[in-house]
Amino acid sequence: MLTIEKAAWDVMVAHAEATYPNECCGVMLGKGKTVTRAKALDNTYEGAQEDRYEIRPEDLLAADREARKDGLDIVGIFHSHPDCAAYFSKTDLENSCPWYSFVVLSILKGKFDNAGSFLPNAEQTEAPEEELIWPKS
Amino acid sequence: MAKILIPTPLRQFAGGNDTVDVTGATVGEALTALTTAHPDLRKNLYNDAGALRSFVNVYLNDEDIRYLSKDATPLSDGDTISIVPSIAGGR
Ligand SMILES: [Zn+2]
Numbered sequence: 001m002l003t004i005e006k007a008a009w010d011v012m013v014a015h016a017e018a019t020y021p022n023e024c025c026g027v028m029l030g031k032g033k034t035v036t037r038a039k040a041l042d043n044t045y046e047g048a049q050e051d052r053y054e055i056r057p058e059d060l061l062a063a064d065r066e067a068r069k070d071g072l073d074i075v076g077i078f079h080s081h082p083d084c085a086a087y088f089s090k091t092d093l094e095n096s097c098p099w100y101s102f103v104v105l106s107i108l109k110g111k112f113d114n115a116g117s118f119l120p121n122a123e124q125t126e127a128p129e130e131e132l133i134w135p136k137s
Numbered sequence: 138m139a140k141i142l143i144p145t146p147l148r149q150f151a152g153g154n155d156t157v158d159v160t161g162a163t164v165g166e167a168l169t170a171l172t173t174a175h176p177d178l179r180k181n182l183y184n185d186a187g188a189l190r191s192f193v194n195v196y197l198n199d200e201d202i203r204y205l206s207k208d209a210t211p212l213s214d215g216d217t218i219s220i221v222p223s224i225a226g227g228r
Contacts, residue, residue, distance in 0.1 A: 023227065045225065054225035057194050057201065061221050064144070068155070073145035081228045091227035097192040099146035099222060122181070122190070 001033060001131040002076065002101045002117045008038035009134050013112045015040040016080035016105045022049035025079040027063045028103065029072040037072065039063055052091070053079045076101035076117070083108055086116040088127040096120035101130065139216040141171050147220070150177035164197055165208030167218055182220070194221045 004012070008028060015038075016024045025043050028035040041063075045054040055077070067074055077100050081087075086106040088096075096102060098120050106114045117132040138158055143151045151157055152175060159174075161167035172179040184190050195202045196219040202210045 025224075052225070052227040057196075057221045057223060058199070060224070061196055061199075061219055064142070064219065064221070068142075075145075077224055079226055084228045089226065089228050091225075095192075095223070095225035095227075097222035097224060099144055102226075124192075 001133065002035065002103070003033060003133040004028070004035040004038075004103070004135070005030075006135040008035045011038040011040065012078050012103070012105060016078075016107050017110060017112060019043070019049075019080065020107050020110045021082045023051065023053040023080050023082060025053040025055050025077070027055075027060060027074055028076040028078055028101075029063065029067045029070075030075045031073060033075065033101075035075050038078065039066075050082060051084075054095075074100065076103055078103040078105060080105045080107050086114045088116070088118040088120070088129075092118075093120055093124050093127055096124060096127065098122040098124075102127070103132065138214060139167050139212045139218060141167060141218045142220070144220055144222075147178060147181055150181060151175045161212055163208060163212060164195060164202050164210045164218060167212055168195070168208070192223045194223055195219070196221055 026040045030036040041059045043053045044056045045052040086104045102118045117130050118127040120127040141157045159167045159170040
């Protein structure tokens with residue numbers, strides 16, 4: 001189970017809605033399975049970003065340094081699916097890593113609709129869904 | 138002596154440490170020292186063929202070793218090695 005606190009959740013939804021109709025991405029920091037801080041990152045995919053995202057490794061390195069400095073951990077990665085459900089796609093699976101929770105936010109017509117969290121395996125063959133708790137207000 | 142920063146999810150395979158000090162003349166030697174001291178890390182970082190998994194990038198300080206001399210990249214005292222995953226996706 002992954003829990004996202006309100007301050008972090010607000011950053012994630014705002015970023016996902018602001019980048020619509022393109023996909024957004026970012027990193028979630030916290031402790032254990034609780035996200036206390038979210039950081040929007042650049043989508044560096046070269047090409048149409050309506051259905052693709054890519055994170056610059058240097059940005060993840062910087063996020064890891066920030067987390068260590070503040071006594072936090074990288075807990076997960078988030079990205080959005082514009083006008084598409086919150087599922088873990090084949091493209092997601094083939095480009096994932098097994099170390100983190102992957103949260104997908106479904107953005108329909110520019111507004112947040114739903115979210116899911118997934119745990120890809122090392123072989124990139126499956127990503128079971130885990131329970132996701134986010135502020136419902 | 139160089140320092141390897143261990144990503145949170147892998148610390149359980151590194152004796153719970155968030156950093157591991159290693160000695161070695163190159164990045165490759167340092168990674169070998171790491172996985173020799175903590176064998177459970179090996180399958181998390183390398184595939185069955187012994188190559189780094191496709192999503193694993195290794196950074197020496199601020200540089201991806203792929204753009205330096207890969208495993209043969211020389212190490213200096215006080216260097217920091219980071220393990221950074223590649224992450225992308227779509228819908
Ligand atoms: Zn996706």
